[in-house]
Amino acid sequence: MRKGLIASAAAIALLAPGAASAASVSIDVITATWSNVVGGSAVNFTGNGTASASVNWGTGGPQSGYVFTAATMPIASLLPPSPSPDFTLGTFTHRNFPITSGTSITGVRLTITAGISIDNVSQGTKNFVFDFDHWETPNGANPCANGGANGSGVNEFGCADRVQVGFNNLSESIVIGADTYTLNIVGFEINGVPFSEFWTKENASNSALIRANWTLRSEVVPAPMSLALFGMGLAGLGLAMRRRAA
Template identity: 45%
Template sequence: MNMFKSALCGASIIALTAIGAQAATLTVTDISGAWSNVVGGQQVNINNGATSTVRWGTPTNAQSGYDFTPEGTPLDAAQDVDFTLGTFTHHNFPITAGTGISSASLDVTFKFYLGSDSSTIYTRTSQFVFNHWETGNSDNPCADGGTEGSGVNINGCADQVTAVTNPNSTDSFEIVDGNITRKYVFAVNGFDIGDEFWTVENQTNQATIKARFTYEENIQPAPIPLPAAAWMLMAGMGGLAMASRRRNRKS
């Protein structure tokens, strides 16, 4: 009996270890971005390809614009560790006054599976909305309150990008696998832009979108069947008890 208990405990430890190993990974299989809802601007061009871009303005040499470049996939992520889904880039080039945009939206869609179950793919989309201030290059003072020709305004007054909608949200997923229910929490932390940033004229500025996941296990073990020998032993003990009661009645 002690040997049976020892073997059972060992099997349980192995099973729990296997469950933990399976649940401790997330694999992102695809990431894409799509620009839309551009407000204002002239000569606006949107290209939602591998790197999604939006360009605007009557250029001096090149148009101003935004890019979204997704991380390469498949992308494996460990629990409770931030990982990057993609990079937002602002290109600030001189354009004719009055031809800049005032806002644009970016939908970031990503697909992933949990643990080793690659047959079940989850899809999530997060929307980011940016307000844009295409400032006059020779304003005095500049839009940020600084002086043209110094600091962030070294090449002319810097342009401002503000994250109006920069979601920091979570989704929960419950996966039932046999007699085990696992709860996963997936969080998109948003672009690390803060409330805003200023981009130097004739330069670019970048921010990355971060996410992370964690999980909880709710283990509901199924009843463990007794070996046939144990059932036979219990039946035998029951028979002995009945025989004992009969003898007691006769006496």
């Protein structure tokens, strides 16, 4: 009798109004566009609107810059649950070279334009927007800003710089049944290890996987980027002035 009651309850739950049914969501193509740079000297863009786009800055030597290169398509997910299992959206590379003149950026925006299919039916393209915070730390500090010793580990060639990424509410959404989802970057991955922020060696090109998932829009907490970028801009200006004086 008890088994029968359990089975009946399960059947009612499946038939209940609003019960979620799983849908297959596929990202079929990605292009990337960098924009909305905060700070920086001699800023230029390469490859915007393609699968591999970069923003570059700095004078007096090799330019520093960010590169986003899309992962191999398609990327398939099953929704729900929220969040979906994490997947690799692409590779992020920071070309981190000393700036001998001019200033570094303190922030920049990345727009991912993705072709979306739900249960093999094309939904067209959606734009997902993310803001990157850049902290150009003083090379000669000891200890470095990350707490490590100068000349060791990630600070091997001078103090490492920090990159963070946050969700922007300009991002579009997809709808599965009664639920609204959006693409959310959850952080970086290096050699299989996840990180919420990326500390990058000086005088080198450093890469990490960008890890993302589909999350209910109501569960995503946007970073207060307008305040963050303003604060980072002031900090970056002070650091750049101290760096030139060093």
